Amino acid sequence: MCARSCHRFADPVLPLHAGAAGRVALAYFEDADVERYLAGAPFPAYNENTLVSVEQLREDIRLTRERGYALSDEDVTLGVGAVGVPIVDNESGRVIASLSAGGFVDEVLATQESLAALLHDGVHEIQAA
Secondary structure (H helix, E strand, O other): OHHHHOOOOOOOOOOOOOOHHHHHHHHOOOHHHHHHHHOOOOOOOOOOOOOOOHHHHHHHHHHHHHHOOEEEEOOOOOOEEEEEEEEEOOOOOOEEEEEEEEEEHHHHHHOHHHHHHHHHHHHHHHHHO
């Protein structure tokens, strides 16, 4: 089942509105940059779960900032979920990248908080290097 639908080799780079890595970066952009990006909505959908409207993305940004991580729940590939956390530049305080982990959606949803904690630990190691 997954061998046919879980690989997106044709799209190696996802837009900011799709997937945990992009959406966590978007959530931690400065507000003016977020507004500039959202002005391009509605965005293309990968499937029926993709967040494409300004309202959906604003709510996701709010939740992501509140909990400290983004959650992808089959919004790019059916059956796949992911958790993403921001990597922030220590000097400027701006997001410069993101770190994410993905897998089968049921496992990701069930372990999202512990995955986010592990990813945050990884970010601290990256920033200390």
